[in-house]
Amino acid sequence: MIRLFARHRILLPAVSLIVLLAATFYLQPRAMSYFGVNLLFNLAVPIALATLAQMMVIMVNDIDLSLGAFISLVACITATYLNDQPIVGVSILLALITAYAFLGALIHRLELPAIVVTLGMSFVWTGLALMILPSPGGTAPAWLRSVMTVKPPLLPMAVVAAVLISALSHVLVMRSGIGTVLRGVGGNAASVARAGWPLLRLKALAYALAGFFGVLSGMALVGLTTSADANIALRYTLLSIAGVILGGGEFVGGRVSAVGAVIGALTLALAASFLTFLRLSPDWQIGAQGAILILVLTARLIFTRRDRSTG
DSSP states (O other), X not given: OHHHHXXXXXXXXXXXXXXXXXXXXXXXXXXXXXXXXXHHTTTHHHHHHHHHHHHHHHTTTOOOSSHHHHHHHHHHHHHTHHHHOHHHHHHHHHHHHHHHHHHHHHHHHHTOOHHHHHHHHHXXXXXXXXXXXXXXXXXXXXXXXXXXXOXXXXXXXXXXXXXXXXXHHHIIXXXXXXXXXXXXXXXXXXXXXXXXXXXXXXXXXXXXXXXHHHHHHHHHHHHHHSSBOTTTTTTHHXXXXXXXXXXXXXXXXXXXXXXXXHHHHHHHHHHHHHHHHTTOOHHHHHHHHHHHHHHHHHHHHHHHXXXXXXX
């Protein structure tokens, strides 16, 4: 059992999610329904997409501290330009993805610390968001609202979307050739370069994928909330990092799991509802979420060390 959990990183986050879901149903049996599950995971989709965006950056041994501000900017654009002037809105979003790719190339070319550059960019994204939407408002495009609130026959939209997102991202990152090469950049960039792959373009591609998932996250968030705010997703920066690590990823070595990242995001989304059912004060909920994350990571470390000692 120890070796099984140590070798298959996805098992521990999956078990953690199941245990947390069972505890939630025990505290609130009414949640064990189509409508109840939909409420529990209502905001899981944008969090999952944000986690995948962060995973693309962590996969190449960087970290993005501007992601929450970037998603907030996307949300503001979605609730204004994308709704009122769709062509202009789409052009701006494509430009943002390109800017993210350029940011990755710049970090690699000048050998800049990603954590410092992205921290600085967070102020840029926030400033642009405030210029577009100085106060909360805007309106979600009707088609986006329809997509995010559709009701599949068997499972809620949040669950169906999470399954589809995890499956497609798993194919992209774990099964495709380019995904293997990108993970190789995080694992051993020198070997990838010796094999003839241009590291500059690969780094730019990883950041472009992060920007793409970040755009999807901001759009999904507006589709659920129907409006936007320049600070609407600031907490997504830390949530996305926690989701990647909770899902079995590591900060170095290109060791990530797309499915695990989505499961980690679902766990974090569910943890907020679970703590609410415990009637825990909102002032303590953030700390309690951190405690849950520490417990899971501690368990993973214990399993890994015991596997090494017995192997």
